[in-house]
Amino acid sequence: MTSKDECSTTDTNQASRESTNMSQDIVSSVGNSVIQPSGKVFKSTKARSSNKLTVVLRSIWQRGEGKFALIVLALWVAVSLVSLVWTPQSLWATDGYHVWAKPSAAHWLGTDGTGADVFSWLMAGARTNLFIAILAVVFAGALGILLMGAMVSRNSALSNVSVVAVDALISIPTALIALILAVPMGASVAVIIIACGIGYGLNLARIARPQALLAANSDYVASSLSYGASGFSVMLHHILPNAMPTIMVQLSLSAGTAVLAESGLTYLGVGVPSGVPSWGHSLATSVKFINVYPLTVLWPGLIVTVVVVALNVFGDVLRDAIDPVTNPELREV
Amino acid sequence: MPTNSGAYGENDATDSKATGNNENETAANVAGSSANVSDNATNTGSTGANANHDAEAKNTGSTDETLNAHVKGTSVGNVSGGTGGHGKKKGWTWAIVAAVVVVALIAAFVVIRNNRKASIAPAQVHTADSVTIGLKLAPTNLDIRNQSGSSLDQVLVGNVYEGLVARDSQNKVVPGLAKSWEKSADGMSYTFHLNRGMNFSNGDKLDASDVAWSINELVAKHYHDSEALMNFKSVTATDADTVKLDLTAPYANLLWELACRPGLVFDKNANYDMKTQAVGSGPYTVAKFVPNDSITLKANPKYWGTHKAATSTIVLRYFGDDNAAVNALKSGDVQVLAPVTENLAEPFVKDNANYRVAAGDDTDKFVLAMNSKGAKTSDLRVRQAIRYAIDHKQLIASRGGADKPLGGPIPSLDPGYQDLTGLYPHNVEKAKALMKEAGYTPDHPLELRLTYANTYGTELGDQLRSQLKPIGIDLKVNVVEFSTWLQDVLKNKDYDLSMVDHNESHDFSQWTQDSYYYNYSNQKVKDYYNQAMAASSDSQRDALLAKAARVVSEDAPADWLFNYRITTAMKSGVSGFPLNLNQTLLPLYNVRYMTQVK
Numbered sequence A: 001m002t003s004k005d006e007c008s009t010t011d012t013n014q015a016s017r018e019s020t021n022m023s024q025d026i027v028s029s030v031g032n033s034v035i036q037p038s039g040k041v042f043k044s045t046k047a048r049s050s051n052k053l054t055v056v057l058r059s060i061w062q063r064g065e066g067k068f069a070l071i072v073l074a075l076w077v078a079v080s081l082v083s084l085v086w087t088p089q090s091l092w093a094t095d096g097y098h099v100w101a102k103p104s105a106a107h108w109l110g111t112d113g114t115g116a117d118v119f120s121w122l123m124a125g126a127r128t129n130l131f132i133a134i135l136a137v138v139f140a141g142a143l144g145i146l147l148m149g150a151m152v153s154r155n156s157a158l159s160n161v162s163v164v165a166v167d168a169l170i171s172i173p174t175a176l177i178a179l180i181l182a183v184p185m186g187a188s189v190a191v192i193i194i195a196c197g198i199g200y201g202l203n204l205a206r207i208a209r210p211q212a213l214l215a216a217n218s219d220y221v222a223s224s225l226s227y228g229a230s231g232f233s234v235m236l237h238h239i240l241p242n243a244m245p246t247i248m249v250q251l252s253l254s255a256g257t258a259v260l261a262e263s264g265l266t267y268l269g270v271g272v273p274s275g276v277p278s279w280g281h282s283l284a285t286s287v288k289f290i291n292v293y294p295l296t297v298l299w300p301g302l303i304v305t306v307v308v309v310a311l312n313v314f315g316d317v318l319r320d321a322i323d324p325v326t327n328p329e330l331r332e333v
Numbered sequence B: 001m002p003t004n005s006g007a008y009g010e011n012d013a014t015d016s017k018a019t020g021n022n023e024n025e026t027a028a029n030v031a032g033s034s035a036n037v038s039d040n041a042t043n044t045g046s047t048g049a050n051a052n053h054d055a056e057a058k059n060t061g062s063t064d065e066t067l068n069a070h071v072k073g074t075s076v077g078n079v080s081g082g083t084g085g086h087g088k089k090k091g092w093t094w095a096i097v098a099a100v101v102v103v104a105l106i107a108a109f110v111v112i113r114n115n116r117k118a119s120i121a122p123a124q125v126h127t128a129d130s131v132t133i134g135l136k137l138a139p140t141n142l143d144i145r146n147q148s149g150s151s152l153d154q155v156l157v158g159n160v161y162e163g164l165v166a167r168d169s170q171n172k173v174v175p176g177l178a179k180s181w182e183k184s185a186d187g188m189s190y191t192f193h194l195n196r197g198m199n200f201s202n203g204d205k206l207d208a209s210d211v212a213w214s215i216n217e218l219v220a221k222h223y224h225d226s227e228a229l230m231n232f233k234s235v236t237a238t239d240a241d242t243v244k245l246d247l248t249a250p251y252a253n254l255l256w257e258l259a260c261r262p263g264l265v266f267d268k269n270a271n272y273d274m275k276t277q278a279v280g281s282g283p284y285t286v287a288k289f290v291p292n293d294s295i296t297l298k299a300n301p302k303y304w305g306t307h308k309a310a311t312s313t314i315v316l317r318y319f320g321d322d323n324a325a326v327n328a329l330k331s332g333d334v335q336v337l338a339p340v341t342e343n344l345a346e347p348f349v350k351d352n353a354n355y356r357v358a359a360g361d362d363t364d365k366f367v368l369a370m371n372s373k374g375a376k377t378s379d380l381r382v383r384q385a386i387r388y389a390i391d392h393k394q395l396i397a398s399r400g401g402a403d404k405p406l407g408g409p410i411p412s413l414d415p416g417y418q419d420l421t422g423l424y425p426h427n428v429e430k431a432k433a434l435m436k437e438a439g440y441t442p443d444h445p446l447e448l449r450l451t452y453a454n455t456y457g458t459e460l461g462d463q464l465r466s467q468l469k470p471i472g473i474d475l476k477v478n479v480v481e482f483s484t485w486l487q488d489v490l491k492n493k494d495y496d497l498s499m500v501d502h503n504e505s506h507d508f509s510q511w512t513q514d515s516y517y518y519n520y521s522n523q524k525v526k527d528y529y530n531q532a533m534a535a536s537s538d539s540q541r542d543a544l545l546a547k548a549a550r551v552v553s554e555d556a557p558a559d560w561l562f563n564y565r566i567t568t569a570m571k572s573g574v575s576g577f578p579l580n581l582n583q584t585l586l587p588l589y590n591v592r593y594m595t596q597v598k
Helices: A003-018 A026-035 A038-043 A045-049 A052-061 A064-085 A118-151 A156-169 A174-185 A189-216 A219-226 A231-268 A279-289 A294-322 A328-332 B010-041 B048-056 B062-081 B087-114 B150-156 B208-220 B254-258 B322-331 B342-350 B380-389 B392-398 B428-438 B459-471 B482-491 B508-512 B523-533 B538-555
Strands: B124-127 B130-135 B165-167 B173-175 B178-183 B189-194 B232-239 B242-247 B284-290 B294-299 B313-318 B355-370 B446-453 B473-480 B497-502 B558-571 B592-597
Touching: A052 A064, A052 A294, A052 A328, A064 A118, A064 A294, A064 B087, A118 A156, A118 A189, A118 A231, A118 A279, A118 A294, A156 A189, A174 A189, A174 A231, A189 A231, A219 A231, A231 A279, A231 A294, A279 A294, A279 B342, A294 B087, B130 B322, B165 B254, B173 B178, B173 B254, B189 B208, B208 B232, B208 B242, B322 B342, B322 B558, B342 B355, B342 B558, B355 B380, B380 B428, B380 B459, B380 B473, B392 B459, B392 B558, B428 B459, B446 B459, B446 B482, B459 B473, B473 B482, B482 B497, B508 B523, B508 B538, B523 B538
Parallel strands: B130 B313, B446 B473, B446 B497
Antiparallel strands: B124 B592, B165 B173, B178 B189, B189 B242, B232 B242, B284 B294, B294 B313, B355 B497, B355 B558
């Protein structure tokens, strides 16, 4: 990426700040763009009046895989919320006389090894996995941005040490971090969140660093500094916005990996504890019987797959939608 | 495909290989198409869908690559073109790909299931000269004098080493090396009359001096289980065929203990490495020992007795993973599997033309211990309520139905058994009333921790939590590593509820030890037990033990969830394989595998 592109990024950024109060037309413009054939959207003059988030969401929605990702993610959130107040059967209604039952009217996806309703457990599992994914991403994001800041710091001692430290720490597998954490903490949701947060945060910092470094060495940062801007202010207004597309994509992928990690760590016995519904729990309790009752493994496996694919696709589409270089519409905002 | 390790006659082997190959190809195809899904779902290698991993190499990635190419294609197109024009088409492609994957998966399972119907044309019967048996727990070495673990008893006792006396499939003492014995009136002196013409597998003669030497060595060097010979005073060989054993006080379990490790007779003149070799007087010798993997037994050509080996080679293979074990039986790598999880054995139950599944009695007691000195469980009403609340029949049904209800500490194969299931029948109302009396209701529940090892699966904990919820107990289930259980529960007694399978036979004494993790102490139980051990006749001993067991059960220091019975699955054609007690006592001399050859 050339420094000219960098300029345009910051420019649009400032422009967007100026135009945030012009958001009355959001609803109508979204409505228009959805109905219109996708090719013509970018020429629509109304796009000018919408804000950044709307443009990004609309750009994602315009692509087939983006639609798929948005629908799956929205469903995930909706099911999680519903499961807080309602599931078809109580999670604790076990029935030893009807274990491993086939799908029926009472049990839409059958029952598990304790005779509990698989569908209800998967519904309730959605909220645990959502919780884990969100917190892991927040933690990874905070850690990653902090480390990225340190790595591009003007203090060469700090930046050198942090580069070496990140490179060294990144070699520790996430699963190992989780296994170590589980020794004092036991199996718990916190183990997954912290392990994923650390693992993905380090990754994030390393991947975002080149982008941040480009911005940090640019002329506009130099001029900002010569006007007396503080390091923190430069970080906030120039470096972070430039690295944001990369960070967002990386975080979206991390959310998918966190869902996978939950399944894996729960299977290893250091993840979600017994009695807490999660997709990993549903997988781990039924996987032993895959030869005999394959369906009970298929359902959670399928859900995890679809959600992870959706998150990965979302990350990919998000990169194109959030970057003003690849999304010309964003430059017009 | 693994070779059939000589389990079949030649004709049969080629035949089974041919059909086996077909099966494998289908399996590979199926695994290939499902691999995409399983790989997506399990980058961390977590789900068992990966069981098919070795087969997946052929077909992997075809769908994955398309997906990747597809995603790349769209992003590139969008960057250059700047318009999301292909949106709808991509959506359809996605939907189709997803649908194809789902259909492929379902088709895969159907194909696998239907593929099981291989037919064998009947012809003449042929007895295989080798049988392979799949077991679960592997011994780390063969040193039966020092190494603990029931897996060693299982392999060696009765097969390679023989004891002064033996036990039968009902856990009763029967003649072994000694053909008969007498007990003195005071119960303190035993005289054993040995068989004649006995010898070890190395050709050495076996006589009374070997017997006396073996038992004296055991006591002097404190070999494993030496403490089981309680009140031991001395053992001497009065002549070549007679052994006299004296006690300092009567001990009613002496003969049974002599049928286990303490009574084993070793060759005093032989010099060999007990960790990897074995010289005994039994019908088999150890031909090959691979730690944690397999043991090959060959018929002992110099065997002296009546239990001559029916099959010349028996291979014992150990499977830590239940699914690997089931697959080994399906593929014909093993002809017998013991134990097999009952729910996993269902395909074999259905295919009763080719397989036989049966359960045998055992002394495994699934004990839900309730810390008698715990802060919350010291209240008798709470412990009683828990016993009333648990629906044992439902627990057993969910496990497949082979296990037996057990109302007290003594199982049916042990002396002193009595049906105590009537003491605390399933009665939720009574349980609720007791909990209310103790000050707890479903709205103000009592929080209890249940700690147990992850080897028992999560189902029991989940079921207990559900069953105890309505009476006002909020059960927190901690499924931990076995080592953690040993440390927290057995050693530190830091627990509310604990569950473990106490598989030992004749283990009632644990209820008389104040220091044991139950934290249980009742003088009446100790008195009954001591009287039972000093009893002069078996019937007197059994009556006293039954009394003691009743007192223990009434005090409710634990709930006995069920008496676990071992499920064994075998190829039809296998005969003579013991079902009862086969995790500790597995006499193999009578095992035969009859196959039909074209």
